[in-house]
Amino acid sequence: MNTKDFIRLGIPLGEATRRATDFISRFILAGGDKTRLEEEVKAIIATPSAFTKDSLRSELAKALINAPPPPRTEPIKYRQWGEGLEHEAVMQMEKACLLPVAVAGALMPDAHVGYGLPIGGVLATENTVIPYAVGVDIACRMKMTVLDIPARELERHQDRLTRAIEAETRFGVGASFKNRRQHEVLDADWNASPVTKQNKDRAWSQLGTSGSGNHFVEFGLFTAHGEIRGLAPGTYVALLSHSGSRGTGAAVCDHYSKIAFSQFPDLPSELKRLAWLSLDSQEGREYWAAMELMGRYAAANHALIHKHVAANLGAEVLLDLENHHNFAWKERHVINGVEKEVIVHRKGATPAGQGVLGIIPGSMASPGFVVSGKGNAESLNSASHGAGRVMSRTQANKTFEWKKVNAFLRERGVTLISAGLDEVPMAYKNIHEVMAAQHDLVTILGQFDPKLVKMAPHGERAED
Numbered sequence: 188m189n190t191k192d193f194i195r196l197g198i199p200l201g202e203a204t205r206r207a208t209d210f211i212s213r214f215i216l217a218g219g220d221k222t223r224l225e226e227e228v229k230a231i232i233a234t235p236s237a238f239t240k241d242s243l244r245s246e247l248a249k250a251l252i253n254a255p256p257p258p259r260t261e262p263i264k265y266r267q268w269g270e271g272l273e274h275e276a277v278m279q280m281e282k283a284c285l286l287p288v289a290v291a292g293a294l295m296p297d298a299h300v301g302y303g304l305p306i307g308g309v310l311a312t313e314n315t316v317i318p319y320a321v322g323v324d325i326a327c328r329m330k331m332t333v334l335d336i337p338a339r340e341l342e343r344h345q346d347r348l349t350r351a352i353e354a355e356t357r358f359g360v361g362a363s364f365k366n367r368r369q370h371e372v373l374d375a376d377w378n379a380s381p382v383t384k385q386n387k388d389r390a391w392s393q394l395g396t397s398g399s400g401n402h403f404v405e406f407g408l409f410t411a412h413g414e415i416r417g418l419a420p421g422t423y424v425a426l427l428s429h430s431g432s433r434g435t436g437a438a439v440c441d442h443y444s445k446i447a448f449s450q451f452p453d454l455p456s457e458l459k460r461l462a463w464l465s466l467d468s469q470e471g472r473e474y475w476a477a478m479e480l481m482g483r484y485a486a487a488n489h490a491l492i493h494k495h496v497a498a499n500l501g502a503e504v505l506l507d508l509e510n511h512h513n514f515a516w517k518e519r520h521v522i523n524g525v526e527k528e529v530i531v532h533r534k535g536a537t538p539a540g541q542g543v544l545g546i547i548p549g550s551m552a553s554p555g556f557v558v559s560g561k562g563n564a565e566s567l568n569s570a571s572h573g574a575g576r577v578m579s580r581t582q583a584n585k586t587f588e589w590k591k592v593n594a595f596l597r598e599r600g601v602t603l604i605s606a607g608l609d610e611v612p613m614a615y616k617n618i619h620e621v622m623a624a625q626h627d628l629v630t631i632l633g634q635f636d637p638k639l640v641k642m643a644p645h646g647e648r649a650e651d
Contacts, residue, residue: 188224196225197232199254201453206250213243255451256287258458263289266565269296269624276305282457283320288312290522290529293566295536296624297575297616303460306535306576309569311520313529315463316475318444320532321515324398325439326482327431328511329546329572330489331557331635333409334502336424341406341638347500348639349604352404355495356397358605358643361434363392368495370394372487379476382442383435390435390484395491399643401610402430403551404492406639415544415557415632418506425506427555427635428492429548431513432481439481443474466530475515482514508557510545512536512572520567531567539563539570539628547629549574549618551606551640552599556622558629570628574618580609587611606642 193207210231211224219227231238231248238248262284267277276298283304284292291311298307303319310320340348357364373394377387397404409425411418432439447462447470454462464471489509497504515532522529537545541562547570548555555573562568578586584607592611596603622631 188228192225193228196228198228198251199257199453201254201451203247203250203254206247210244210247217243255454258285258287258455259289263292265292265294267294267298268566268571268628269298269621272296272298273300275300276307279303279305280308283308283310283461286310286312286317286458286461286463288315288463291520291567293536293569295566295569295571295575296621297535297571297573299576301534304532304534307571308532308534309536309567310532310534311522311529311567312463312532313527314466316466316471316478316515316530317461317463317532318440318447318474319460319462320534321440321478322513322534323437323440324431324513325436325478326485326511327429327513328485328489328509329427329429329548330493330509331409331425331427331506331546332493332497332504332508333418333423333425333506334497334500335505336500336502338408338422338424341408341424345602345639348406349641351496351499352406352604352639352641355499356395356404356492358397358399358402358641360399360643362396362398364395367391368395368491370487370491372483375480375483376476377480379480380439380473382439383477383480386435386438390433393433393435393488394484395488395495396433397428397430397488397492397643398433400607401642403606403640403642404428404496405551405637405641407635407637409557409633409635411557411633413632416506416508423505425635426493426496427546427548427637428489430485430488431511432485433488435484436481439474439477443470443477446470478515482511485511508544508546510537510543518568521564531569533569533572535572536569537572538568539566540568543568544632545570545629546635547571547573547618547622548635550612550615551603551610551637551642552596552601552612553615553618553637555618555635555637556631557633557635559632560629561627563628566628570625571621574615574621576614577616578614580607580614583609583611583614587613601637602639604639604641605644606640607644610642
């Protein structure tokens with residue numbers, strides 16, 4: 188018997204196939220009747236649990252029990268928001284919906300290509316978590332604080348605001364504080380996984396930093412259209428930040444994605460980056476605990492940035508809002524008419540349950556929005572996490588030049604402290620079109636207009 192015979196009998200490729208080959212060799216060496224081979228294999232396939240303690244057949248039986256289900260022949264149905272989305276991103280979503288563990292999905296209007304699942308992809312699975320469907324930058328998030336600073340400060344004393352940003356956070360790959368920040372997240376259980384235990388000191392050194400790529404800290408004018416958590420309607424100075432779990436989050440993703448890949452070596456090549464971990468497994472439980480910790484850590488980074496910038500300026504906080512993406516949540520949703528608990532992965536997508544507040548940024552020269560979710564079941568209670576890229580970083584670097592970009596920013600009243608050319612506004616979609624495409628997902632409560640922007644200097648590697 189060979190691999191083709193195994194496939195014909197229904198043995199999955201991978202570990203089960205290898206164990207079947209081993210069984211046949213051992214069966215023959217033990218003097219078994221070759222004419223009964225197929226009958227023997229069929230019996231194990233039919234009831235593998237009956238052979239788990241059989242010395243000759245147990246390894247094959249266990250491999251059959253633990254074998255992953257095959258990819259779907261047809262993708263699960265999902266809804267897409269927005270028109271003219273990047274073809275490769277749509278194809279990534281299509282492929283993700285072929286996963287045997289996938290049960291529901293949605294694609295947001297800011298979608299573009301990511302690793303495994305597209306940025307803007309939402310995917311629900313049963314009792315499994317997919318490291319690359321969460322993302323490299325675990326728990327990347329947005330935070331906005333409205334401050335009691337007069338609006339005229341944005342024009343008259345930009346140097347003071349610039350100094351506050353540069354003094355109270357750090358940008359770039361590996362950026363850290365020599366004099367380390369303190370936060371209660373350091374008292375959490377960093378032994379939750381070997382990776383977080385190993386990286387605790389690194390995480391502490393980067394606590395309160397902002398990272399690279401599209402991560403930023405900026406001042407702007409926030410206009411509340413109505414009352415928001417006690418903040419009266421009006422226009423205010425606000426501080427907005429975007430960053431995640433830094434090098435430690437990336438290390439968590441790298442470690443557990445490799446474990447997931449190794450468990451399913453025979454997944455089709457187009458699905459390999461979507462290998463999953465069962466939440467019943469030790470690795471799955473470790474990853475989940477590490478992911479949750481990275482959520483707390485990312486929140487702590489933002490909390491410290493906003494706390495120290497406000498203190499530097501002697502300002503009081505009038506409103507504090509935040510939300511995160513690149514995460515997985517245990518939620519209850521109706522799937523095929525049945526309500527059940529599922530794992531909702533939001534890769535670059537914002538939670539938008541009924542009444543849930545969120546922040547959806549545009550670009551360094553276009554507005555962002557404070558929104559309230561509408562709880563749209565078809566989107567799995569999700570919305571976009573930003574405008575979304577319209578071209579790759581490489582293409583942006585080839586296409587634009589700073590002279591024209593700076594003129595563009597001046598026309599819009601934006602002062603850029605630093606950034607990479609791959610983050611210029613023209614590399615992003617029209618945020619107004621993105622918001623219009625998801626009018627059934629969120630209600631706009633207010634608008635943030637950037638005025639003073641700080642990102643990682645040119646040349647820093649981007650984080651997904």
